Amino acid sequence: MISQTEENYLKALFSLTSQSGETSVNEVSKHLDLKMPTVNSMIKRLAEKNLVLYESYKPLKLTKEGKKQAALIVRKHRLTELFLVEKMGFSRDEVHSIAEQIEHIQSPEFFERMDKLLSYPKIDPHGSSIPDKDGNIASDHYLPLSTCHAGDIVTLMALQQSSEQLLQFLSSKELPFGSVLQIRFLELFDNSMVITYGHNREEVLSREVCEMLLVLK
Structure with a gap:
């Protein structure tokens, strides 16, 4: 089981590694606005769970399983944002904080039904690709x-x-x-x-x- 805090770290790593495939503890620290020792401790925990490749003084990378789990969290977030916009009438700039809460729900069926209600969308309200239920995501070339x-x-x-x-x-x-x-x-x-x-x-x-x-x- 991955905790909510660990999910937040994985989502941050997903974003930070999206271009080059790697990042650093310092970048994660700045991204999450947390102190370096706190981030370092969590990165080590994720490495123990085989979600992150971590070696001192070397770039951080998500493992294959880490990429999948991170993509699934991003999927839940982006599906939720689209649902809030298309089905509940929220504006695009209102949905992020709400989706931040809903993305931690652990029921796959909940998000599968949301996906179906939205007719299996590929793009979220902000133009980003939505990963599929297996964690695969189309390359945007952006x-x-x-x-x-x-x-x-x-x-x-x-x-x-x-x-x-x-x-x-x-x-x-x-x-x-x-x-x-x-x-x-x-x-x-x-x-x-x-x-x-x-x-x-x-x-x-x-x-x-x-x-x-x-x-x-």
Whole structure:
């Protein structure tokens, strides 16, 4: 049995390893806003359960079983978010915290029925792929906006992970999924990015925001 805390760590590792396949204790610590010794202790526990590959001073990786369990947690979260939007009338920026609670329900039948009610969807409300009941997930071929360069023209497709604050930010900037962005300038000092979109609208996005936005070139 995997505890709720362990599930939260696995979900964080799923997000952090989605691009390169590896991460670090430091990155997990920052992602979860927890102290390094606390994170280190939990990572060792996950390694003992054969969910994480852990060696001192080496990158962290999810094992095959760890990837499956992490994907199943993400599946429950993304299905719940879609259910809340499509069946209960919540807006996209309201559902993350509710899904954070529901994702820990341990009944597979509960989520199988939710999946059926939604007609077996493939994409969540934020544009991310929903893993199937076996933990398999389609490759999106999306890239973090932060990896792009000045002059690139990209389409905003999804979020690296659900975030009510980020969705509210995008809404306030009238920047929906599907928006075509042109990268005008990269600020070397703080890695922020100047983009234009829509009718010549210009915005400055921080490095943190750019890392959270997934785009298609």
